[in-house]
Amino acid sequence: MLIKIKKGKMTAREQIKRNFTYHAPKQESIPKFNELREKAKELALLIDEHCPNSREKSLAMTKLEESNMWANAAIVRN
Numbered sequence: 001m002l003i004k005i006k007k008g009k010m011t012a013r014e015q016i017k018r019n020f021t022y023h024a025p026k027q028e029s030i031p032k033f034n035e036l037r038e039k040a041k042e043l044a045l046l047i048d049e050h051c052p053n054s055r056e057k058s059l060a061m062t063k064l065e066e067s068n069m070w071a072n073a074a075i076v077r078n
Helices: 012-019 027-050 055-077
Strands: none
Touching: 027 055
């Protein structure tokens, strides 16, 4: 299967290699991780306080965790 890539963009193979390579965080990234994690924790506590235990609450918590992980990935990959 061929994937058309716009000029200046990574090829699919390059993106796969990048996505599955360990990216050590730089020292200057650590405060960003901490701030994002603290804000995510604030929202998690708010969700826990206001939402009844349910599938929807579980999904909200899971998506919040995912969001925090993707935000961290954005920092270290770019």
